[in-house]
Amino acid sequence: MNNxxxxxxxxxxxxxxxxxxxxxVSRQTINALETGKYDPSLPLAFRIAHLFSMQIEDVFLxxxx
Numbered sequence: 850m851n852n853x854x855x856x857x858x859x860x861x862x863x864x865x866x867x868x869x870x871x872x873x874v875s876r877q878t879i880n881a882l883e884t885g886k887y888d889p890s891l892p893l894a895f896r897i898a899h900l901f902s903m904q905i906e907d908v909f910l911x912x913x914x
Contacts, residue, residue, distance in 0.1 A: 851910040855883040857901050872896055 858868045858879075865879040872879070874893065881887035889897065889909075898905045 850888050850912060851885065852882065853908055853910070854879070854897065857903075857908065858883075861901075871900060 854868075858865070861868075863871075865883070866876045869876045869879045872893065878887065882889060894905050894909060898908050901908060
């Protein structure tokens with residue numbers, strides 16, 4: 850699953866660590882999400898979307914193909 854997490858985080862001027870604190874996850878989780886190595890749980894996806902005042906589908910995009 851593709852996502853816009855890095856783009857959204859950088860637009861806020863947050864480091865991966867700062868975003869991790871806001872979402873109550875590890876920095877490694879943020880890195881794994883941004884690099885596509887990990888898909889979030891549904892509750893985490895909702896927290897991410899809420900943090901950026903967006904719909905889940907505006908943050909997380911299905912893989913092309």
